[in-house]
Amino acid sequence: MRRTLFLLIIGLGGAAILISLGVWQLQRLAWKQAIIADINARIVAAPVALPQTVDPQDDAYLPVVADGVVGNAEIHILVSQKDVGAGYRIIAPFLLDDGRQIMVDRGFALTTAKDTERAIGVATITGNLQWPQETDGFTPAPDMSENIWFARDVAAMADVLDTLPVLLVARSSSLQDANISPLPVDTARIPNDHLQYAITWFSLAAIWLGMSLFFLRRRGASKAES
Numbered sequence: 001m002r003r004t005l006f007l008l009i010i011g012l013g014g015a016a017i018l019i020s021l022g023v024w025q026l027q028r029l030a031w032k033q034a035i036i037a038d039i040n041a042r043i044v045a046a047p048v049a050l051p052q053t054v055d056p057q058d059d060a061y062l063p064v065v066a067d068g069v070v071g072n073a074e075i076h077i078l079v080s081q082k083d084v085g086a087g088y089r090i091i092a093p094f095l096l097d098d099g100r101q102i103m104v105d106r107g108f109a110l111t112t113a114k115d116t117e118r119a120i121g122v123a124t125i126t127g128n129l130q131w132p133q134e135t136d137g138f139t140p141a142p143d144m145s146e147n148i149w150f151a152r153d154v155a156a157m158a159d160v161l162d163t164l165p166v167l168l169v170a171r172s173s174s175l176q177d178a179n180i181s182p183l184p185v186d187t188a189r190i191p192n193d194h195l196q197y198a199i200t201w202f203s204l205a206a207i208w209l210g211m212s213l214f215f216l217r218r219r220g221a222s223k224a225e226s
Contacts, residue, residue: 036190064126071161091103
């Protein structure tokens with residue numbers, strides 16, 4: 001009797017813990033969906049002029065339209081596009097009409113166009129401010145000799161290009177270049193795997209209950225035989 005009670009407690013207790021983890025992931029899913037919905041609404045809002053004081057938290061994803069001059073210097077961020085292949089994000093200095101110099105993420109260029117001469121000069125660019133968190137302890141250091149970076153690091157890029165640590169990711173530009181395709185800000189890159197995690201925890205709870213029931217029945221059969 002004591003052993004049966006122990007199996008019952010382990011079975012129900014373990015299932016309860018696994019189910020609670022699944023419920024927690026569903027709560028996280030609702031939280032993440034609300035954040036993504038808020039960001040999506042912010043991305044597509046009417047663009048405004050670049051604020052005089054820019055804050056990475058308050059102004060993240062802010063839609064901006066800016067007039068200025070795209071400079072000749074570039075930073076190349078190695079990326080890959082689905083159904084297209086490897087290429088580079090082209091990051092360039094953007095001197096605004098008010099004298100401030102920021103960075104503009106002009107978009108994607110194929111590896112074959114890495115060192116192709118690109119259109120520069122006066123431009124009106126519409127896009128969103130972004131401070132992407134793409135670097136971690138495993139991100140390789142940039143290959144400065146080949147101008148190949150492996151992630152966008154706003155502070156480090158600003159040091160190299162001698163700009164403010166502000167990145168405008170272009171959605172459209174009056175300065176056309178056939179070798180560049182805009183990569184506008186979207187929420188597709190924000191991880192949202194909470195539903196899969198919830199399904200995993202609920203599945204484990206079902207398996208745990210099934211195995212507990214199996215052992216209880218097996219014990220009951222053994223006692224009946226004896």
